[in-house]
Amino acid sequence: MILVLDAGNTNIVLGIFKNDKLIVECRIGTDAKRTADEYGIQVLKLFSYNKINPSDIQGVIISSVVPNIMYSIEHMIRKYFNLKPVVVGPGVKTGINIKYDNPKFVGADRVVNAVAAHEIYKKPLVIIDFGTATTFCAVTKKGDYLGGTICPGIKISADALFEKAAKLPRIELVKPKHIICRNTVSSMQAGIVFGYIGQVDYIVSKMKEEMIEQGSEEPFVVATGGLAKLIAKDSKTIDEVNPFLTLKGLKVIYEKNKE
Incomplete structure (x- = not known):
């Protein structure tokens, strides 16, 4: 084991x-x-x-x-x-060619996700990880890690609204039935959840454009992390949710380095 x-x-x-x-x-x-x-x-x-x-x-x-x-x-x-x-860090075999300005500054979790997704899907990819921060990573079909985007996570955004606005309560992160809401809690939920869905779809669309401009096929979009399912339900760009992507990537990297 x-x-x-x-x-x-x-x-x-x-x-x-x-x-x-x-x-x-x-x-x-x-x-x-x-x-x-x-x-x-x-x-x-x-x-x-x-x-x-x-x-x-x-x-x-x-x-x-x-x-x-x-x-x-x-x-x-x-x-x-x-x-x-x-x-996971410098000197560890991953099978991924990192094109970052300084490869040492790529988060280990982003590298591990890229390794797993490249191993599983064998196609151009945009990988979204909904963690404390939300990361977007672009990977080519042959395994080049091109870079990506980092945003505040959904919970960070919700907590900032609660902490900085005196009259706004702490809320549960669920999707309300409507975007025109008639109470404060639902209004905050709509703003956070639907706003985040819009952010995700816009960033992914722009990343797809840049990858296609560089000669890639249209990338497949995979999401992971605790709140991936909440956002993926209404996202127009997420193709699949893989909740165990990071763990699978770690297993792949271990096998490459177990000697």
Whole structure:
């Protein structure tokens, strides 16, 4: 079995693969104040709940966009699993040719998503990841990572509205039935959700234009992340939601580097 960890600003997502099948997926909160032992206890509890024996884990791979938790996470893996993890970063084989001005500055999660989508779809791609930030990435059919766009995430946008406007409440992120709303909560929900759908469709349309101008076929658009389904239902540009894209990418990268 292989343990994969994707450490984001809000959550650390853990997956366990048995051969090529994802058999466990779970989340714990990201907290820079936690020690390796605190993370270890949490992870072992999740293993126990899912009836997984830690000694069955043969390898571990980590991607992270939160540098200040990496010592605790890596130390936890060494102490509780007696394994040296693969950490996605410079020097790790991905099979992706990064065309960024400085490849070191591409977030590990964006690279991992690109690896997974390229492996799965074998076509030009726009990849959208709805995380704490929302990222849009362009990848060619042959696996060139062209770059992309980064936007504030949906929850960040909603929280900013609540925190900066004194009379506006904190809201649940759901799609209202109408865009002409008759109460404050529904009006905020409409603005956030429908506004974000419009933002996504505009950015994707412009990215498609640029890729086609550069000689690409029309790209396939895949979305992942916690709120991908909410936006994809009304988006005119998202072709597919793949909720486990990042975990699958980590497994692919692990296989390329396990030697």
